[in-house]
Amino acid sequence: MCSTCGCGASGHDNFEHDEHDHDVRILHTMETAFDKNNHIAFHLREEFKERGILVLNLVSSPGSGKTTLLEKTALAMSTEYKMAVIEGDQETANDAERIKNTGISAYQINTLSGCHLEAGMVQRALPSFDLDALDILFIENVGNLVCPSEYDLGEDYRVLVLSVTEGEDKPIKYPGIFISSDIFLLNKIDLVDILEFDIEKCRKYLKRINSRATTFEVSARKGTGMDEWYDWLRSAVAQKKQK
């Protein structure tokens, strides 16, 4: 007797069940592993749309300068807009503390061994903010160029920060996340000469991997190119408010 199903057939093991007369059925589904995440992201997006909040998901390698970029942005634009930051890191509240020092609200998510933020985490962070008095929400994702690319957080734009210290060929080494981003911020351009960074080559790779994305070349620390970034933010907020 078959030990798996109790049928009368003999001389077969569990994996030979196609051989005899069982009710084997194929369930065709086209579900993705991210349906649950995407469902939450959909509702987040609806809520952000209703309130006219611009939401940016910042992704990058660790150490690309995301937090410095946000500190500078917070300081430069706090008189114009109400901003808040959700910080994703495996450990410590260091980044949230740095942001709070600029005078805007920040919420730290520690993912522990997790390598990305998920929509559910963003949803749980929202009650910490006064959403009615918010114009821009920045989500600083965990520093990682692989896993965050799969998780929609309900953002309007995915902003990829690439620093010149990482090398020119990052876009073609990690294509998935570059393809799924809308804005490229090439940061630390004050170090181009020191590092003998081939900026032309990097521009070429960025365009080749994603010709639709808009690129800003900035030095968050020195302020180079930041005005263009701020102007873009202003236009993106205005556009969101109109929707």
Place this chain on the structure above:
Amino acid sequence: MHEMGVVIEIVKIADAKAKEEHAHGVKRLVLQLGQLSALVPELVEACFPAAVYETLLENAELKIEVIPANGLCLKCRQVFHVVENEFECPACGSEEWDLLSGKEIIIKEIRVW
């Protein structure tokens, strides 16, 4: 590595589907993984035995179909493999293309009995 979390989620979905069908068990699970997805097939296979523990998939065979990263050139409409051609159309050299496939993480088929 985030494969474990994703594989557990996939197994949960497949297990629930099989239960909905009043199945005795799952014989085979077919996944489609795009070349540009953030999942490595070998790591998904390595996680699978732990993820199926005490589910209807406990004795299931895992089959992974890798979906190539194909793009459509917006200039000459040629379909080409974007990774092999370093993200440039081999027919006309254009860098403007749309991704047709390669980001999938899909549960394609659950074979139940």
